[in-house]
Amino acid sequence: MKRFVYLLSFFTLLSFALPVGFISCEPEAKKAQNRETNFTYVDFETVIRTVDKLYIDKHINVNRAYTDAASFAFLSLPHPLYIYPESYFKEREKYDDKEDLWPGTTFKISPSDKFVVFDPDYAQVEKIQKEKRKKNENRKLSDAELKKLIEKEKLKKSVISARWEEINFSRKDFDRVVTYIQDNLEKYKTPVLKGLVELDGELPDDEEEDKKEFRMEQVFVAAANGYLNSLDPHSNVFLEEVWEESMSKISDGSFEGIGAILSGGGSREVIVENPLEGSPALKAGIRSGDNIVAVDGKLIKNLSLDKVVKKIKGPKATKVVLTISRKGNTGKIDIEVIRDKITIKNVTYHLVKENPQVAYIKLTGFVKPGNGEPPIDTQIADALAEMERTAKENGKPLKAVILDLRGNSGGYLDLAVDIADMFIEKGIIVSTRTPGRSDEEKPAKIKDITKLPLAILMNSKSASASEIVASAIQHHGRGILLGERTFGKATVQTLKKLDNNPNYLLKITNARYYSPSGKTIQVVGVSPDIEVSEEADGTFPFRYREEDMWNHLPLIPHEGVVKSRFNINAIKDYAKKNGKADTYLKEHSNDAIKPDYMLIRSLDYIEGMINTKS
Numbered sequence: 251m252k253r254f255v256y257l258l259s260f261f262t263l264l265s266f267a268l269p270v271g272f273i274s275c276e277p278e279a280k281k282a283q284n285r286e287t288n289f290t291y292v293d294f295e296t297v298i299r300t301v302d303k304l305y306i307d308k309h310i311n312v313n314r315a316y317t318d319a320a321s322f323a324f325l326s327l328p329h330p331l332y333i334y335p336e337s338y339f340k341e342r343e344k345y346d347d348k349e350d351l352w353p354g355t356t357f358k359i360s361p362s363d364k365f366v367v368f369d370p371d372y373a374q375v376e377k378i379q380k381e382k383r384k385k386n387e388n389r390k391l392s393d394a395e396l397k398k399l400i401e402k403e404k405l406k407k408s409v410i411s412a413r414w415e416e417i418n419f420s421r422k423d424f425d426r427v428v429t430y431i432q433d434n435l436e437k438y439k440t441p442v443l444k445g446l447v448e449l450d451g452e453l454p455d456d457e458e459e460d461k462k463e464f465r466m467e468q469v470f471v472a473a474a475n476g477y478l479n480s481l482d483p484h485s486n487v488f489l490e491e492v493w494e495e496s497m498s499k500i501s502d503g504s505f506e507g508i509g510a511i512l513s514g515g516g517s518r519e520v521i522v523e524n525p526l527e528g529s530p531a532l533k534a535g536i537r538s539g540d541n542i543v544a545v546d547g548k549l550i551k552n553l554s555l556d557k558v559v560k561k562i563k564g565p566k567a568t569k570v571v572l573t574i575s576r577k578g579n580t581g582k583i584d585i586e587v588i589r590d591k592i593t594i595k596n597v598t599y600h601l602v603k604e605n606p607q608v609a610y611i612k613l614t615g616f617v618k619p620g621n622g623e624p625p626i627d628t629q630i631a632d633a634l635a636e637m638e639r640t641a642k643e644n645g646k647p648l649k650a651v652i653l654d655l656r657g658n659s660g661g662y663l664d665l666a667v668d669i670a671d672m673f674i675e676k677g678i679i680v681s682t683r684t685p686g687r688s689d690e691e692k693p694a695k696i697k698d699i700t701k702l703p704l705a706i707l708m709n710s711k712s713a714s715a716s717e718i719v720a721s722a723i724q725h726h727g728r729g730i731l732l733g734e735r736t737f738g739k740a741t742v743q744t745l746k747k748l749d750n751n752p753n754y755l756l757k758i759t760n761a762r763y764y765s766p767s768g769k770t771i772q773v774v775g776v777s778p779d780i781e782v783s784e785e786a787d788g789t790f791p792f793r794y795r796e797e798d799m800w801n802h803l804p805l806i807p808h809e810g811v812v813k814s815r816f817n818i819n820a821i822k823d824y825a826k827k828n829g830k831a832d833t834y835l836k837e838h839s840n841d842a843i844k845p846d847y848m849l850i851r852s853l854d855y856i857e858g859m860i861n862t863k864s
Contacts, residue, residue: 287489287753289467289474291428294319296749297474297487297756304744304760305481306685306803315480316424317414322476323431323469324367329438332368333427335413339366345406349382359430364417372442383516383552393792400798407800424473431469439464471754478758483799484743485758493745493755506566509592510536515555522574524843526592534587536572538844543582544573564589597626599633604834605853607646609637609702612654613669616661616715627668631699650703650856653719656733656784656848660714663742663763667692670722672699673729677766679722682742684761704729705856707848708776709784710793713737720776721765727815730859731778732852738775738796740764741803759803769808773797779814780822780855784848786839817862824858 301310324331334342343351354370391399431438471487478485509529514520522540525531544550545561553561562570571586596615602608611633619626634651641648653673660666663682670679674694681691706720706729717736723729742761748754764770773796783790796802831851838845 287467289471289751289754291470293748293751293754294470294474294477296751297477300746300749300756300758301478301481304758305485306741306759306761307481308685310481312421313419314411314414315477316421317419318476318480319473320419320424320427320476322479323427323473326468326472327431327438328441328464329372330370330442331438332370334366334368335410335417336364336366337416338410338413339368345402345409349378352378359426363423365419365423396792400794404800428469428473432466435464435466435469480801482741482759482801482803484739484741487748487754487756490747490753490755505592505594506589507563507592508534508536508570508587508589512542512555512558515553515558520550520553520555520558527843529592530587530590532842534585536574536585536587537576537842540574540576542572542574546571547573566591597629597633599637601637601641602652602849602853604830604850605857606644607641607649608853608856609634609641609648609651610654610849611652613658615658616665616669618662618665625668626665627672630669630672634699648702649860650705651700652705652707652849652852652856653729654707654849655712655716655720656707656709657711658713658716659711659737660716660739663715663718666715666718670694670719671696673704674698674722674726677726679766680718681764681766681768682761683764684742703856703859705852705859706731706733707782707852708733708736708778709848710734710737710795712776713739713796717771717776718763718765721767721771721812724776724779724812724814725766730780730814730816730821730855731776732780732782732855733778733784733848734781734790734793735777735795736771736775738771738773740770740772762803762806765812767808767812769812770806772803773805777812779816779818782848782851782855784846786835786844786847788847788851816859820862821855821858824862825854828857829854 321333324333339356352370353374354368356366356368358366474487478487508531509526510531511523511526512520513523520542522531522536522538522542524538525536542550542558545558548561550558550561562572564570566589569586569588571584574583574585576583596613596617596619598612598614600610602610611630613626613630616626619629623629624632638648663680667679671694675698676694679692679694681689683689704723706723708716708720708731712720712733713736717738717740720731720736724731740763741759742763743757744760745755745757748756762770762772765776775795781790785791831854834850835845835847
């Protein structure tokens with residue numbers, strides 16, 4: 251019997267890259283193995299047959315799918331090629347900035363083709379890219395600029411898509427692309443992009459990844475992912491070991507590193523967002539806001555964040571020297587950090603220091619615990635029971651509970667239902683709709699673990715399973731939602747081994763989920779009852795969400811409006827008159843660990859929820 255796993259997450263796997271990096275060293279046992287695998291044209295066809303059988307939309311644009319398959323196949327080459335409709339290529343200056351109009355040559359596979367293959371002059375491209383980076387060094391785009399950039403890219407893609415429609419690119423055209431690549435593979439095996447992404451020379455020998463000879467396997471995998479990408483951004487195919495490695499990164503575990511969260515990289519400065527509580531970084535004197543300039547005496551200017559992380563991470567008891575610049579210091583500071591074991595947990599909890607009558611539970615993902623670990627719902631119940639005992643012993647019994655879903659990109663559907671059920675007494679939690687099958691409703695079944703007032707913290711990176719929990723809590727009036735609008739992904743993926751090739755897994759969208767109101771939150775996300783900023787200045791910068799992804803499944807309009815069961819105006823008035831957040835944040839603005847701005851501001855509204863009538 252084939253095993254199907256139902257997923258609601260995008261994680262970071264082959265899709266959505268988060269702008270922070272966690273400094274850690276993965277255990278050797280979790281590393282992906284270099285085993286012999288293969289993926290052929292036959293496997294590509296298997297992916298197509300599976301799409302026909304399982305994909306949520308039975309009326310896909312097959313020509314567009316083959317176009318994307320051909321494009322991804324060309325781009326997978328160590329010397330990437332680009333494929334364009336000839337009519338678009340002739341007028342591309344209308345849609346690209348001058349500095350993005352790379353020099354190069356074009357050719358046709360057959361003289362009668364209405365599309366061209368573009369081979370950039372990578373020596374010239376590298377010079378152009380270096381100049382562009384130099385020009386934009388350490389410059390952060392404004393919200394307006396980011397939105398304009400995304401809209402411009404969408405326009406460009408829509409124009410290209412329309413031109414492909416005119417050409418009617420077919421399976422036969424795709425086959426000719428594959429044949430051309432196969433016949434000319436040796437010509438394009440020499441990598442050309444290394445200088446474009448790394449300007450400071452080669453990585454040290456111990457950081458060089460094992461090089462595997464480029465084969466047609468990678469081309470066919472890329473083509474399959476191109477075909478799937480034409481459907482939606484969350485369907486893809488990948489090696490099973492890649493999935494296992496990605497799951498190990500978001501499951502409970504112990505890692506070795508310095509314990510700090512970074513942001514930036516590339517043309518931007520690498521900033522320490524926060525050293526973790528009790529971490530080697532914090533003990534050594536690393537502070538929130540520090541700008542990392544060099545690692546072990548080597549400049550990291552222009553390196554991507556993952557490359558910086560690789561340079562910093564390392565085994566327990568070894569040292570790394572970070573050269574930093576800090577506001578208020580005129581010179582650079584060298585700080586030696588001794589790496590140690592860092593424990594990462596899916597469920598963390600504590601009484602809120604600023605208000606010890608509030609219990610705080612952070613859930614980072616809806617994933618299955620490792621061997622010997624209790625289920626996540628059990629961990630949450632045990633955490634709350636422990637905090638209730640502690641608060642009672644301190645003579646300050648609990649008044650409220652916070653469930654923090656910020657940055658939680660989702661996971662397994664059944665876990666989302668189980669966790670929502672812990673707080674909802676009765677009613678529907680979520681329903682799923684799969685073509686050709688009856689709607690499946692998931693009702694609340696178990697006794698609530700607490701009757702205490704509940705607050706959900708969420709942001710733009712709260713997605714899928716997180717959105718199921720948040721929307722159910724909001725619909726049933728069980729708690730107040732604080733923070734930002736969520737990501738807006740309301741699709742379900744099936745994960746299965748590829749038929750006749752168990753080394754590869756296929757993740758394919760096969761259903762939508764709906765909130766208890768009957769509304770799908772695809773694209774629109776879940777809106778908070780009260781907007782609370784997580785920025786120091788209280789603003790709400792532009793955030794990348796589902797609506798900004800190309801080929802996302804569209805919104806299905808819904809008449810219903812979710813109305814809060816709480817007296818929101820009264821809560822806001824209470825917070826304004828009695829709030830302590832502004833004073834606290836001013837007093838702690840220079841702490842080594844920066845305050846959790848959203849959490850501190852939310853405490854005022856939670857007090858308001860407790861002290862006002864619904």
